Amino acid sequence: MSDRSQLIETGKPFAFDEQRDAEFERLATRYPTRDSLILPSLWLVQEQEGWISAEAMAYIADRIGCFATQVYEAATFYTMYNLQPKGEYHICVCRTLSCYLLGKQEIVDYLQSELGIKPGEVSTDGKYSLEEVECLGHCGSAPVVQINGEFYEYMNVDKLKELLATMN
Amino acid sequence: MADKVKLFVNGQEVEVESGKNLIDAIGAVGIEIPHLCYHPALGADGNCRMCLVGIEDGRPPIVPACKTKAAEGMKVLLDADHIKKIQHDVMELELINHPIDCPICDQAGECKLQDYYMKYDGQKSRMTVKPVMKAKKLDFGAGVVHDQERCILCARCVRFTRQITKTGELGIVNRTDYARVNIFPGRPLANRYALNVVDLCPVGAMTSSDFRFKQRAWFLTKSPSICQGCSKGCNIFIDHNREKYKDDVIYRYRPRLNEKVNGYFICDEGRMTYKAENDNRLTTGIVSGKETGLSEAVEATRRLISEAKKTVFLVSPNNTLEQMYAIKAFAAEAGAALSGFSDGYIQEGDADGYLIQDDKSANRASFELLGIEGSKDGFDKAVADADLVISFNNDLSKSLAEADLNALLEKAQLVYIGTSLGTCASKAAVALPIASYSEDCGSLINIDQVLQQFAVAVVKNEPAANLIEVVQQLGGSVAGVKEARAGLMESVAALKDVNLEEVPEEGIALTDNEVSNVAA
Numbered sequence: 285m286s287d288r289s290q291l292i293e294t295g296k297p298f299a300f301d302e303q304r305d306a307e308f309e310r311l312a313t314r315y316p317t318r319d320s321l322i323l324p325s326l327w328l329v330q331e332q333e334g335w336i337s338a339e340a341m342a343y344i345a346d347r348i349g350c351f352a353t354q355v356y357e358a359a360t361f362y363t364m365y366n367l368q369p370k371g372e373y374h375i376c377v378c379r380t381l382s383c384y385l386l387g388k389q390e391i392v393d394y395l396q397s398e399l400g401i402k403p404g405e406v407s408t409d410g411k412y413s414l415e416e417v418e419c420l421g422h423c424g425s426a427p428v429v430q431i432n433g434e435f436y437e438y439m440n441v442d443k444l445k446e447l448l449a450t451m452n
Numbered sequence: 453m454a455d456k457v458k459l460f461v462n463g464q465e466v467e468v469e470s471g472k473n474l475i476d477a478i479g480a481v482g483i484e485i486p487h488l489c490y491h492p493a494l495g496a497d498g499n500c501r502m503c504l505v506g507i508e509d510g511r512p513p514i515v516p517a518c519k520t521k522a523a524e525g526m527k528v529l530l531d532a533d534h535i536k537k538i539q540h541d542v543m544e545l546e547l548i549n550h551p552i553d554c555p556i557c558d559q560a561g562e563c564k565l566q567d568y569y570m571k572y573d574g575q576k577s578r579m580t581v582k583p584v585m586k587a588k589k590l591d592f593g594a595g596v597v598h599d600q601e602r603c604i605l606c607a608r609c610v611r612f613t614r615q616i617t618k619t620g621e622l623g624i625v626n627r628t629d630y631a632r633v634n635i636f637p638g639r640p641l642a643n644r645y646a647l648n649v650v651d652l653c654p655v656g657a658m659t660s661s662d663f664r665f666k667q668r669a670w671f672l673t674k675s676p677s678i679c680q681g682c683s684k685g686c687n688i689f690i691d692h693n694r695e696k697y698k699d700d701v702i703y704r705y706r707p708r709l710n711e712k713v714n715g716y717f718i719c720d721e722g723r724m725t726y727k728a729e730n731d732n733r734l735t736t737g738i739v740s741g742k743e744t745g746l747s748e749a750v751e752a753t754r755r756l757i758s759e760a761k762k763t764v765f766l767v768s769p770n771n772t773l774e775q776m777y778a779i780k781a782f783a784a785e786a787g788a789a790l791s792g793f794s795d796g797y798i799q800e801g802d803a804d805g806y807l808i809q810d811d812k813s814a815n816r817a818s819f820e821l822l823g824i825e826g827s828k829d830g831f832d833k834a835v836a837d838a839d840l841v842i843s844f845n846n847d848l849s850k851s852l853a854e855a856d857l858n859a860l861l862e863k864a865q866l867v868y869i870g871t872s873l874g875t876c877a878s879k880a881a882v883a884l885p886i887a888s889y890s891e892d893c894g895s896l897i898n899i900d901q902v903l904q905q906f907a908v909a910v911v912k913n914e915p916a917a918n919l920i921e922v923v924q925q926l927g928g929s930v931a932g933v934k935e936a937r938a939g940l941m942e943s944v945a946a947l948k949d950v951n952l953e954e955v956p957e958e959g960i961a962l963t964d965n966e967v968s969n970v971a972a
Binding site (some may be wrong): 286287288289291293338341342345350351352353354355356360361418432 | 586621622634636638
């Protein structure tokens, strides 16, 4: 996890497309309070754009009728939400207790030197993005790395080398 | 009265109010439970864990005091070793990333983190790794400057903007070590109560751009008073200091708790009215454009009164009850007409249903009590054939357009007995300086008919005479506040049962009935 509070502004207004708009309205009937729409709305934005901009957060807040800071809080809290365009391979390394104790730092250090990017950054060619994330729920098979949603368990530098080779 | 329950704190029996949480209930009998995130106006949040107390034989045995109601027979442990360890550990946690820049921090001297460190922690830092760096000087708007590194994430400010002002400009973003308070990009603090977050902040994370780096908290004298920015009469502390070789100067107003009037907060406009007490003050007499001493100005005014065919006394809705009484008595003695015309003090539509009121004067309710007529018609009638208008700190330029004021001053001379330099002081034939409310004392009745009193807070190196003294020098018969109060209690029906010499701190509610009983 790094500081995720620096939002990116696209300079263009955001709006749901027709399909997501309908989905939003359908979801609105599902919850007892509209504040509950914050998380699913953020997913809809991410589905549509691949990442979530400042404009999109403001749009969601105004659509839901909640404070923009509530959306801002939720989006920066959960590392599953991408707050910048991600790379072709989005690599998440768990940094919570079990993975921490079992050597996540070696993995992060290796990825940093191999890819030339720090956690929270995207490589200049847009191929890789690296993120340190909070618990992914695979503590029993720590340390764990998640690449584009796929889990890779009991990770170490050697296994990672093989994995990276398949990506090239 | 609320029911009482008996419980034990560290084995000692105490009687406390039931229905309150342990912090408030036990705090009311003088036993402190340390807490950072809990604030009575914002409710329990339970995020700081500083108020964890032991309950002997309780299930669970350790509870947050802010979320636990006082109950009969409860055995609360505060000084047990395991509770002390919790307090100690929580303090150590809060200080892990704290910059400890107390020497340059505005909060130093009134900081909970400092106080609690001395009381509950007191150990050297065991940190050997680099602390997390965050932003130091964020402009949150509305005069609030935020230091993310000093913040302990108690969320008081966040809860204030969500629960009290319902504007929600602040939030806690990120998580873990990286968590911080922030505004949403492009949506800064924009509410009329924003500066309360500076008072609410238990540490120095929220600072006021107006007060930042001006004074150390321990040099300030904190005098209780009443805000005169509008007719709500919010209770305040006037924080002032006389620096060596300088004059007594006010540095800030802070809200003072009064459940009957303003609760814990005040508005930002009211908070900034202290500037008018410091700056642009009328400090000397002015006779025909020349500065003079007070006695010359008094003499000139007496001459004007004796020469005038008809005099109108113009009372200000900011005058205290006692001042109004003295002016009214003087008007009767001098055969002058009395008016309280001050329409310009009212800003129609400005009230927000919370603290801010339309009427920007502090004591208009007393007009009714003393039968002082404030209408435009009454004023026009009174000045129609008058050749002298004496304004008792009533800024006529607020209520009359410039042309109308000039037309009035062509046929009548103006004497301005007031506190500030401005249109009235410059247009007056004679201007007399008086003490402003921070340098004076008296009673005010607010828009909800609550009578409150304030005492002298600031004493200038060369104190101006107070208004009642000046009225007496001009020929009035009321000698001082004490005599005015005695007269008021005797002559005003609504104040018959009120002892003006002993008004409780929270004020006295005069019911509408009592006021309407007064013969106009």
